[in-house]
Amino acid sequence: MSAQSAVPGVFDLAVVGAGIIGLSCARAAALKGLRVVVIDRDAQANGASVRNFGLVVVAGQERGAAWNRAHRSCAIWQQVAQEAGIRILQRGLWITARRPEALPIFEAFLKTEMGEGCEILSREAAQARCPELAGKELHAVLVSLNSIRVESRQAIPKIADWLHARCGVQFLRNTAVLAVEPPRLETSRGIVQAGAVAVCPGDDLSGLYAPRIAAYHVTMWWHTLIELWAWHQPQKQLSDRSASPWDDATRRPSHSDRRNAMRRHCLEHDYRHEGVVRSIPRKIRCLWKRLMKLVA
Numbered sequence: 001m002s003a004q005s006a007v008p009g010v011f012d013l014a015v016v017g018a019g020i021i022g023l024s025c026a027r028a029a030a031l032k033g034l035r036v037v038v039i040d041r042d043a044q045a046n047g048a049s050v051r052n053f054g055l056v057v058v059a060g061q062e063r064g065a066a067w068n069r070a071h072r073s074c075a076i077w078q079q080v081a082q083e084a085g086i087r088i089l090q091r092g093l094w095i096t097a098r099r100p101e102a103l104p105i106f107e108a109f110l111k112t113e114m115g116e117g118c119e120i121l122s123r124e125a126a127q128a129r130c131p132e133l134a135g136k137e138l139h140a141v142l143v144s145l146n147s148i149r150v151e152s153r154q155a156i157p158k159i160a161d162w163l164h165a166r167c168g169v170q171f172l173r174n175t176a177v178l179a180v181e182p183p184r185l186e187t188s189r190g191i192v193q194a195g196a197v198a199v200c201p202g203d204d205l206s207g208l209y210a211p212r213i214a215a216y217h218v219t220m221w222w223h224t225l226i227e228l229w230a231w232h233q234p235q236k237q238l239s240d241r242s243a244s245p246w247d248d249a250t251r252r253p254s255h256s257d258r259r260n261a262m263r264r265h266c267l268e269h270d271y272r273h274e275g276v277v278r279s280i281p282r283k284i285r286c287l288w289k290r291l292m293k294l295v296a
């Protein structure tokens with residue numbers, strides 16, 4: 001291990017990763033007056049934060065803590081955008097109902113606290129405001145005003161520049177963090193000294209803290225599989241809400257419903273496989289059925 005210092009001085013907080021999560025941590029700490037260094041192995045942001053769609057969406061978030069945080073995030077985004085000179089490309093979000101079954105979902109949503117700042121437009125009203133929405137398939141539009149869109153390839157570098165200029169946050173680019181042992185971080189350029197460390201490495205599941213991450217069984221491909229699974233399903237099955245009670249008054253549409261439906265499907269498929277069923281003792285078969293109920 002090199003004893004050379006990668007950057008002079010001792011920091012209160014070292015942030016690993018200069019994506020949006022790392023920059024958010026850096027901002028929060030710097031606003032509290034802490035000395036912050038952000039370390040990233042790349043010369044510029046290349047991770048999910050610059051590959052994404054730049055949507056700062058409140059309306060689609062999970063009810064409760066997630067929705068409250070999204071609300072707060074959106075307010076912070078607007079404030080930072082103003083201070084850092086980031087253009088807000090779009091304000092508001094339109095969600096179209098292409099089938100009549102979607103309308104009761106919009107109405108149920110409007111009755112919740114999450115409907116604040118949202119309205120439903122009839123087909124005619126929507127088309128009057130936006131003639132591009134012509135077509136027989138449109139039934140109504142849910143308009144949410146509390147969402148914005150930025151261009152992330154522009155926004156992320158601007159936030160970093162703003163953090164440096166306005167809050168004195170230091171950036172160490174082209175520097176990989178190899179080990180974290182506060183108050184020392186071992187990097188590819190030498191040692192960084194910091195009282196605390198926030199590790200924000202994005203989707204790098206095999207680098208820092210790999211064994212701890214592995215304990216959560218995080219998988220990168222589950223979402224893609226759900227989309228693949230949905231691709232060949234008939235429309236009737238996809239709109240069957242019995243496995244996806246999205247319009248239940250007490251909850252919001254949840255991706256986990258579809259995930260559970262798929263898990264159940266996969267487990268049932270494995271279970272019903274002829275050879276497997278025959279070879280499994282009765283007790284295990286009962287446990288298997290109980291497990292399926294728990295999973296899905």
Ligand SMILES: Cc1cc2nc3c(=O)[nH]c(=O)nc-3n(C[C@H](O)[C@H](O)[C@H](O)COP(=O)(O)OP(=O)(O)OC[C@H]3O[C@@H](n4cnc5c(N)ncnc54)[C@H](O)[C@@H]3O)c2cc1C
Pocket residue numbers: 016017018019020021022039040041042045046047048049050051052053054055056057175176177178200201202203204207208
């Ligand atoms: C196609 C797509 C579209 C999306 N659209 C949206 C959207 O519209 N709105 C939204 O809110 N979210 C969206 N997301 C999700 C969002 O982009 C991510 O949740 C978010 O960018 C994650 O940020 P991050 O900082 O954790 O990761 P990243 O942006 O990946 O940053 C992680 C950084 O850590 C660095 N790093 C990792 N390990 C080390 C190490 N050992 N040493 C030094 N540096 C290291 C990497 O170089 C990288 O720069 C989208 C994602 C994708 C893929």
